[in-house]
Amino acid sequence: MADTVQYLLEEMIPELEDLEKRGLFSRAEIKQIVKKRTHFEYLLKRRATLKTDFVRYIHYETKLDELRRHRKKQQGEDAVHGLGDTGGIRRLHFIFQRCVKKFRGDLQLWMKYFKFCRACGGHKRLDQALTDALNFHPNESGLWAYAAAWELEHRQDADAARALMLRGLRNCKHSERLWHEYFRMELVYANKLRERRRVLELDAPAPEVTEEEDGEDAVKLARNRERIMNGAVAILAYRKSIEALPQSSTFRLGFLKVLESFDGFKEVEDAVLSNLASDFPLDEGCWDYRARFHLASADETSREETITLAIQVYLDALHSVPTAKMYELTAAFFKEQIAETLLSRSPGSQTPDDLRTHLLKIFSRAADGSVYSGRLTLDHALLLRELGRSKEAERVLKTGCSLNPADPQVWQVRIQIRFHSVMENGGTEAELQGFVKLCGLALRSVPREAATPLWIDVLRLLALCAQEVDGNRLPFARVFQLLESSLTLTSAELGEVTAAAIEWLALLEGIESARHLYRRLLALPRPALALYRSCIRIEIAAGASGDGRRARELLDAATDLYGSEDANLWLQFLQYEHAATGAVGKVYWRAMKTLRDPSEFTEQYRSFC
Numbered sequence: 001m002a003d004t005v006q007y008l009l010e011e012m013i014p015e016l017e018d019l020e021k022r023g024l025f026s027r028a029e030i031k032q033i034v035k036k037r038t039h040f041e042y043l044l045k046r047r048a049t050l051k052t053d054f055v056r057y058i059h060y061e062t063k064l065d066e067l068r069r070h071r072k073k074q075q076g077e078d079a080v081h082g083l084g085d086t087g088g089i090r091r092l093h094f095i096f097q098r099c100v101k102k103f104r105g106d107l108q109l110w111m112k113y114f115k116f117c118r119a120c121g122g123h124k125r126l127d128q129a130l131t132d133a134l135n136f137h138p139n140e141s142g143l144w145a146y147a148a149a150w151e152l153e154h155r156q157d158a159d160a161a162r163a164l165m166l167r168g169l170r171n172c173k174h175s176e177r178l179w180h181e182y183f184r185m186e187l188v189y190a191n192k193l194r195e196r197r198r199v200l201e202l203d204a205p206a207p208e209v210t211e212e213e214d215g216e217d218a219v220k221l222a223r224n225r226e227r228i229m230n231g232a233v234a235i236l237a238y239r240k241s242i243e244a245l246p247q248s249s250t251f252r253l254g255f256l257k258v259l260e261s262f263d264g265f266k267e268v269e270d271a272v273l274s275n276l277a278s279d280f281p282l283d284e285g286c287w288d289y290r291a292r293f294h295l296a297s298a299d300e301t302s303r304e305e306t307i308t309l310a311i312q313v314y315l316d317a318l319h320s321v322p323t324a325k326m327y328e329l330t331a332a333f334f335k336e337q338i339a340e341t342l343l344s345r346s347p348g349s350q351t352p353d354d355l356r357t358h359l360l361k362i363f364s365r366a367a368d369g370s371v372y373s374g375r376l377t378l379d380h381a382l383l384l385r386e387l388g389r390s391k392e393a394e395r396v397l398k399t400g401c402s403l404n405p406a407d408p409q410v411w412q413v414r415i416q417i418r419f420h421s422v423m424e425n426g427g428t429e430a431e432l433q434g435f436v437k438l439c440g441l442a443l444r445s446v447p448r449e450a451a452t453p454l455w456i457d458v459l460r461l462l463a464l465c466a467q468e469v470d471g472n473r474l475p476f477a478r479v480f481q482l483l484e485s486s487l488t489l490t491s492a493e494l495g496e497v498t499a500a501a502i503e504w505l506a507l508l509e510g511i512e513s514a515r516h517l518y519r520r521l522l523a524l525p526r527p528a529l530a531l532y533r534s535c536i537r538i539e540i541a542a543g544a545s546g547d548g549r550r551a552r553e554l555l556d557a558a559t560d561l562y563g564s565e566d567a568n569l570w571l572q573f574l575q576y577e578h579a580a581t582g583a584v585g586k587v588y589w590r591a592m593k594t595l596r597d598p599s600e601f602t603e604q605y606r607s608f609c
Contacts, residue, residue, distance in 0.1 A: 004045060005038065005041045005042055005045060008041055009034065009037065009038060009041070012034075012037070012087065012091070014083055015083050015084050015087030016030050016033065016034070016084070018082040018083040018084040018087075019068065019082075019084035021082075022080065022082055022084065023075075024068055024071045024072060024084065025068075025071075033064065036060060040053070040056070040057040040060065043057075044057065044098065049102060051099075051103050051106065051109070054095065054098070054099040054102070054103075054109075057095055058092065058095055058096065058099070061088060061091055061092050061095065062092065064088060065088035065089065065092070068084065068085070068088060072085070089120050089122075092116065092120075093116075093117075093122065093125055096112075096113045096116060097113075099113075100113055100129070100132070100133075104136045105136075107137065107140065107142075107143075110129070110133045110137075110143075113129055114126060114129060114130070114133075114146070117129060118154075123154075123155075126150070130143070130146070130147045130150065134147060138171045139171055139172055140172075141168060141172040141175035141177050141178035141181075142177070143168075144164060144165065144167070144168025144169075144171070144172065144178060145165075145168070145177065145178055145181040147164050147168075148161040148162075148164040148165045148168070148181070148182075148185060149161070149181075149185070151164060152185060152188065152189065153188075158189050158192075161185060161189075162185070162189075165178070165181070165182045165185060169182065169244075173244050174244060174245060176245065176248070176251045176254060179237070179241040179244070179245070179251075180254050180255065180258055182237050182241075183234055183237050183238060183241070183255055183258055184258050184261075186231070186233045186234040186237055187231060187234050187258070187259075187262050187265060187268070189233075190228060190229050190230070190231050190233070190234065190265070191262065193225075193228065193229050194229050194264075197229070230265070230267050230268075231265045231267055231268035232267075234265070234268050235267070235268055235271045238255055238268075238271065238272060238275075241255075242275070242279075246279075249276070249279075249280045249283045249285060249286050250285070252272065252275070252276055252279075252280075252286075253276075253285065253286065253289050255272050256269075256272055256273075256276075256289060256293055259272065260293075260296055269293070273290055273293065276289075276290060277290065281320060281321075282320070282321050283321075284317070284321055284323060284325045284326045284329055285329075287313065287314070287316075287317035287320075287321060287326065287329070288317075288326075288329040288333075290313055291310040291313035291314050291317070291333065292310060292333070294306050294309070294310075295307070295310060307337060310333070311358070314329075314330045314333060317330070318330060318362070318365070322369050322371060323371060324366070324371040324372075324373040324375075324376065327362065327365075327366040327371055327373070327376055328373060328375050328376060330362055331359060331362060331363070331375075331376060331379050334355055334358060334359040334362070335359070335379070337355055338352050338355045338356060338359070341355065356383065356387070359383060360380075360383065363376060363379070363380040363383070363396075367380075367399065370403075372399065372400060372403050372404075373404065374400060374404040374407035374409060374410045376400075377396060377397060377399070377400025377401075377403075377404065377407075377410050378400075378409060378410060378413055380393075380396050380400075381393040381394075381396045381397050381400070381413060381414075381417070382413075384396060385417070390417065390421065393417060394414070394417055394418065394421070397410060397413060397414035397417065398414070400414075401414055401442075401445070405445040405446075406445065406446060406447055406450070407446075408446045408450050408451060408453060408454040411442040411445065411446060411454055412442075412453065412454055412457055414438070414442075415435075415438060415439060415442060415454075415457065415458065415461065416457070416461070418435055418438055419435065419461045422435050435461075436462065439458045439461070439462060442454060442458065443455065443458060455500070456500045459500045459501055460500070499528070499530040499531050499533065499534035500534075501517065502514050502517060502518050502521075502531070502534045502535060502538065503534050503537070503538065505517055506538045511538065511542045514538055515550075518531070518534075518535045522535070522557070526561065527561075529558065529561075529562050529566065529569075532554060532557070532558040532561075532562075533558075535554050536551055536554045536555060536558065536572070539551040539554055540576060551576060552576070552577075552580075555569075555572070555573045555576060559573060559590070559591075559594065563590075563591070563594040563595065564594055564595060564596050565595075565596065567591075567595060567598070567600045567601035567604065568604075570587070570590075570591035570594075570595070570601055571601065571604050571605070573587050573591075574587050574588065574591075574605070588605065
């Protein structure tokens with residue numbers, strides 16, 4: 001080991017002498033450089049070499065070379081070129097090569113080496129590094145794509161790039177990314193041919209080539225050249241790709257996403273779109289993408305025509321695939337167009353009212369076809385509310401709840417709209433009682449695992465109903481009965497529900513009513529942490545005028561159950577004791593013994609102190 005390190009150090013003597021001779025580094029700095037390099041070389045020669053050792057060594061040499069270039073620049077015109085100017089780059093290449101050889105399975109290291117080679121202009125070394133990486137990782141599609149892009153974009157060698165892509169596809173036949181990149185590469189190459197033709201001013205119509213005058217070979221050559229510039233090779237690549245991956249519609253949609261970056265390849269677009277239509281006639285995503293495809297590239301003059309064509313595609317899709325998902329995608333498109341039309345000041349053939357009329361017909365068609373999903377119900381109701389047709393919106397939501405009884409969002413919107421209707425009508429006793437019945441029906445219909453947001457919203461609205469409304473007051477006993485039904489739902493999943501119930505009860509009926517309820521809740525097995533937090537908050541607020549005994553008892557119980565994981569709970573306990581007695585030592589040591597990982601707590605405790 002020592003002999004190898006000594007040999008490597010001796011090799012750098014001419015380089016270091018040159019740096020000292022030209023005044024770029026002093027004698028003391030040269031000694032420090034030798035010391036650091038010796039240290040790193042011994043680290044790299046030990047039996048268990050770490051990747052971090054290579055990374056630190058590379059970082060050091062990179063910064064050292066940056067310092068050399070900076071000092072050379074300061075010398076101005078008097079600076080001369082010497083051996084030390086290239087020694088740093090050679091050393092970095094040497095370290096990188098040893099690193100990727102040692103950790104050949106780490107693709108990130110390979111990519112860092114590629115980046116370094118390109119930054120320092122080491123094209124030959126990059127070629128060799130790419131060859132080595134592909135030998136070690138023949139099944140990594142990203143490496144094949146990177147190597148082909150390097151050949152095409154930087155070395156301008158389309159044949160070599162295509163050969164690399166084809167080799168990669170033989171190794172990674174089922175790689176969607178590599179097929180997309182090959183398709184992109186052929187489009188880029190066709191664009192380069194077009195640009196070359198434009199620069200050479202060959203865009204003017206050429207004399208027609210005929211077999212009689214120019215021969216059959218010349219005619220074929222001219223036609224093939226024209227086909228290549230129109231994307232014929234890209235079409236061939238697409239057809240080969242769907243032979244390898246025939247069942248994936250998302251894979252084929254990826255080719256359309258690639259085409260969005262290019263203009264003037266109508267033949268390629270038509271080939272992909274027609275293939276999607278024929279092979280996936282029942283795929284909602286394909287219909288949606290086909291309808292939207294030309295919108296992104298449409299200018300102001302052609303936008304109206306493009307929107308009209310997109311609408312027709314959606315209508316054809318609803319006829320072919322009358323599913324809830326297809327109706328949702330169609331409705332989403334119309335909503336986007338309505339918003340864009342409202343923002344646009346230029347009048348068009350499709351006004352917001354026309355689009356809303358189309359959308360209402362689509363919603364009615366969905367309802368008639370029994371594909372009225374929760375999402376469609378909400379969109380339909382909100383559109384009717386926007387048009388000032390609240391009664392119709394309520395009827396739509398009632399239908400939606402009957403068709404989708406387990407959808408909490410439909411119930412939530414229906415309850416909110418009914419609440420606003422009750423408030424607008426003055427809140428009569430009959431209306432308030434009907435509202436409570438609707439809330440109970442919603443809570444019984446929605447499954448427990450999805451009911452948390454609905455419970456919280458219902459509790460908030462019921463608490464508001466329990467307040468004075470134009471002289472009418474909903475008896476809180478009815479609300480309390482609904483709140484007590486949450487006893488059967490108390491768990492970690494619905495802890496927020498019971499917490500909201502406690503806080504609303506304390507606000508409306510006072511602390512004693514809230515205590516009566518939370519004592520029953522806390523008696524159940526392992527009450528939720530959210531419930532404890534709610535009880536602690538109301539007791540701390542009530543304890544401002546009392547002794548605060550109940551708040552301390554709740555904090556003790558909560559930390560016994562959840563103190564091993566929740567550092568914030570202990571911090572709340574500390575803050576309470578600090579405000580109440582000023583003695584926090586006992587709580588601090590309990591927290592340090594209980595918490596599995598007390599690092600977060602100690603950090604917060606320091607900032608607290």
